[in-house]
Amino acid sequence: MNNQNDLCVLPETEKLTSDAKTLEKDFRRYLVHHLGRFLGCNPHYLYEALSLTVRDRIMTDWRNTWLQHRRPEQRRAYYLSLEFLIGRALGNHLLNMDLTDEIGDAMHNFCLSLEEIQSQEPDAGLGNGGLGRLAACFMDSCATLKLPVVGYGLRYEYGMFRQRIENGYQKEEPDHWLRDANPWELERAEYTQVVRFGGHTEHFTNRRGEPRTRWLDTEDVLAIPFDVPVSGYRNGVVNTLRLWKATATDEFNLDEFNAGSYPESVAAKNDAEHITMVLYPNDSSENGKELRLRQQYFLASASLQDIVRQWEVNHGEDYSNFAAQNVFQLNDTHPAIAVAELMRILIDDKHLPWDQAWKITTDTMAYTNHTLLPEALERWSVQLFERLLPRLLEIIYEINARFLKQVAIRWPGDSERRQRMSIIEESNGKSVRMAYLAIVGSFSVNGVA
Numbered sequence: 001m002n003n004q005n006d007l008c009v010l011p012e013t014e015k016l017t018s019d020a021k022t023l024e025k026d027f028r029r030y031l032v033h034h035l036g037r038f039l040g041c042n043p044h045y046l047y048e049a050l051s052l053t054v055r056d057r058i059m060t061d062w063r064n065t066w067l068q069h070r071r072p073e074q075r076r077a078y079y080l081s082l083e084f085l086i087g088r089a090l091g092n093h094l095l096n097m098d099l100t101d102e103i104g105d106a107m108h109n110f111c112l113s114l115e116e117i118q119s120q121e122p123d124a125g126l127g128n129g130g131l132g133r134l135a136a137c138f139m140d141s142c143a144t145l146k147l148p149v150v151g152y153g154l155r156y157e158y159g160m161f162r163q164r165i166e167n168g169y170q171k172e173e174p175d176h177w178l179r180d181a182n183p184w185e186l187e188r189a190e191y192t193q194v195v196r197f198g199g200h201t202e203h204f205t206n207r208r209g210e211p212r213t214r215w216l217d218t219e220d221v222l223a224i225p226f227d228v229p230v231s232g233y234r235n236g237v238v239n240t241l242r243l244w245k246a247t248a249t250d251e252f253n254l255d256e257f258n259a260g261s262y263p264e265s266v267a268a269k270n271d272a273e274h275i276t277m278v279l280y281p282n283d284s285s286e287n288g289k290e291l292r293l294r295q296q297y298f299l300a301s302a303s304l305q306d307i308v309r310q311w312e313v314n315h316g317e318d319y320s321n322f323a324a325q326n327v328f329q330l331n332d333t334h335p336a337i338a339v340a341e342l343m344r345i346l347i348d349d350k351h352l353p354w355d356q357a358w359k360i361t362t363d364t365m366a367y368t369n370h371t372l373l374p375e376a377l378e379r380w381s382v383q384l385f386e387r388l389l390p391r392l393l394e395i396i397y398e399i400n401a402r403f404l405k406q407v408a409i410r411w412p413g414d415s416e417r418r419q420r421m422s423i424i425e426e427s428n429g430k431s432v433r434m435a436y437l438a439i440v441g442s443f444s445v446n447g448v449a
Contacts, residue, residue, distance in 0.1 A: 024109050024110070035048060061237065086126060185227065199390065223298060304328075333378045367442040382432060
C-alpha cells in the first residue's frame with residue numbers, strides 16, 4: 001500500500017467521521033469540486049462521487065492493516081488466480097463498514113435513492129464463474145478472519161461479454177467494464193515490474209566457477225499494479241487485491257511513425273496490452289494459446305517479483321527464513337508456472353544453489369485443483385514454451401529429471417510409471433503437463449468441486 005519511506009511516519013492514522021451530515025458534505029465536495037458535476041447529472045457521476053466518499057473511510061483501515069501485515073515477523077499468504085469474480089464493490093463495503101444507514105440518510109437529504117446509485121456500478125469483469133467466485137469469497141473470508149492474505153490477478157480491460165435478448169435470442173456484446181474507470185482502484189506505478197518473453201538463454205561459469213544462466217534478447221512487458229481494497233466484515237481490516245495491467249516498455253516507435261508506418265509504430269504497445277485486454281481469450285487457435293500462456297506467466301512473474309521485492313525491504317537478500325514466512329496458493333492450474341518462475345528468480349536473479357531454491361519453492365507453493373477433466377488440466381506444447389519462455393522450459397526439464405530419478409528409486413524398473421508421472425508428456429508431440437508441475441512443486445495439494 002505505501003512507500004518504503006513511510007517507515008518514519010506514525011504507525012496509525014485517525015478514522016474520518018462517518019455521520020450522515022459529514023458524509024453528505026463529502027459527497028457534495030466530490031461531486032462539485034472533484035468531478036465538476038451537479039445534482040441532475042448523469043447518474044454515473046453520482047455513483048463515482050459516493051464511491052470516493054466511501055473509499056476515504058476505507059483508506060484509514062487499509063493503511064493500518066498494511067502496517068500490521070508488513071511487520072518483519074508476520075507470515076503472509078498470497079493468492080494467485082486468473083479470476084476474481086468480486087461483483088459490485090459499493091454495497092459490499094457499505095455492509096462491511098456498517099455505513100448503509102448513514103449513507104442512505106445522506107443520499108435522502110439530496111432526494112437521491114441509494115439503490116439507484118448502486119445500480120450504476122458495473123460488475124467487475126475479472127471472472128467468469130465458480131473459479132472466480134471462489135477466489136472472491138476466499139479473499140472476503142480472509143479479511144473477515146483477519147488473515148494477512150494478498151490476492152494477485154490480472155486487470156482485464158474487458159470481461160467475458162455482456163448479453164442482451166433480442167427477438168428471443170441472446171446477443172453478446174463486449175463488456176468494457178473499465179470504460180468509465182474504476183473508483184475503487186489505486187494505481188501503484190512505483191511498483192511496476194518487468195516481465196520477459198522470448199529471447200534465448202546463455203550458460204556460463206562465473207569467476208568462482210559456479211554455473212550461471214542469462215536470459216537474453218527478450219521482449220519485455222511492463223506490469224503496472226492497481227490495488228483494490230477487500231474489506232472485512234465490521235472488523236477494521238482491509239486486505240489488498242493487486243491487479244496487473246500490461247503495457248509496453250515504449251509507447252511507440254518514433255522512427256516507424258515518422259516514416260509513415262503508423263500501425264507498425266504502435267505494434268509493440270498493442271502486443272503488450274493484449275495480455276490484459278480480455279478475460280479468457282479464445283484459445284482454439286495457436287495465437288489464442290500463446291496469449292493464454294502469456295497471461296499465465298505475466299501473472300506469475302509480476303506477482304513473484306513483487307513479493308520478493310517486499311521481502312528484501314525487510315530482510316535484504318537473506319532467504320533462510322523465506323519459506324517460514326511466505327506461502328503461495330495457486331488457484332487451479334493457471335498459475336502453475338509460478339513453480340518454475342520462483343526457481344528462476346532464486347537461481348538466476350538471487351544466485352541461490354538449486355537445492356536451496358527447490359526447498360524454498362516446495363515449502364511455499366500450495367495447489368488447489370478444481371477439476372480432473374483432461375481439458376482443464378492444461379498442457380502446453382514444448383515448441384510454444386521454447387519460443388515464448390525458453391529459460392522456464394530449461395528449469396522445468398531439470399525439475400522433471402530430478403523428480404523422475406526419485407520415481408525410479410521408489411519404483412525401480414517401472415518405465416511405464418515414469419512415463420505416466422512425467423511432467424513432460426511424450427505422446428502426440430511433447431507437451432508440459434502444468435498440473436503435474438504444480439503437484440511436484442507444492443507442499444500441499446487439495447481439490448474443490
